[in-house]
Amino acid sequence: MKAMLLASAKIGKTHGVNGYLRLFSLSGEYSHLKKLTSCSVVTKEGRELFLDVDSILVSEGMFLIRFCGYESPEKARALSQGILYIPRDKAPKLKKGEYYVADLYNMEVLVEGNRVGVVEDTWEGAQALMLSVRKDSDQKVYVVPNLPVYVSSIDVDSNTLVLEAPYLLE
Numbered sequence: 001m002k003a004m005l006l007a008s009a010k011i012g013k014t015h016g017v018n019g020y021l022r023l024f025s026l027s028g029e030y031s032h033l034k035k036l037t038s039c040s041v042v043t044k045e046g047r048e049l050f051l052d053v054d055s056i057l058v059s060e061g062m063f064l065i066r067f068c069g070y071e072s073p074e075k076a077r078a079l080s081q082g083i084l085y086i087p088r089d090k091a092p093k094l095k096k097g098e099y100y101v102a103d104l105y106n107m108e109v110l111v112e113g114n115r116v117g118v119v120e121d122t123w124e125g126a127q128a129l130m131l132s133v134r135k136d137s138d139q140k141v142y143v144v145p146n147l148p149v150y151v152s153s154i155d156v157d158s159n160t161l162v163l164e165a166p167y168l169l170e
Contacts, residue, residue, distance in 0.1 A: 003103070004088055005087060005088070006088055007026055008085060011084060014073040021079060023065045027092065030063050031092070032090060033056070033063065039084050041084055052068040052069075053065060106159070107154070116169060117135040118133065119131050127147070143168075144169075149164065150168060
């Protein structure tokens with residue numbers, strides 16, 4: 001099942017005296033964030049807040065956002081280090097063959113057409129996105145680099161990926 005909300009940006013430190021916060025896009029794209037009117041923020045403590053966007057601006061190469069009710073640096077600081085989530089339909093449109101990292105979660109892992117496990121987690125490795133795969137047969141977790149030599153096909157519609165290197169699950 002596709003995630004309805006997608007992690008889109010990391011919230012940085014406050015900037016100035018009017019409650020603005022620095023925003024760092026997780027995809028490197030900012031155009032979709034300029035149109036935000038509301039979003040969900042998960043604070044560093046794990047609280048989920050649904051917030052209205054008061055103002056967005058770009059200043060000195062920084063992308064800045066201010067939320068309604070957080071118009072002072074003291075209040076805004078509570079959101080620093082949080083993650084901003086947006087509805088899937090507000091995220092950048094994908095090109096053919098592209099997918100969101102969120103789509104990999106709970107994806108079935110296939111070897112020669114047979115399910116062997118499921119993707120439980122991801123994280124950025126030095127050279128690739130790393131997939132944490134729980135193998136069905138022994139319930140152990142294995143690490144698979146998301147590189148074409150190891151993963152040949154990711155199909156979001158069928159919720160499957162093909163593992164070309166089954167020895168990584170040994």
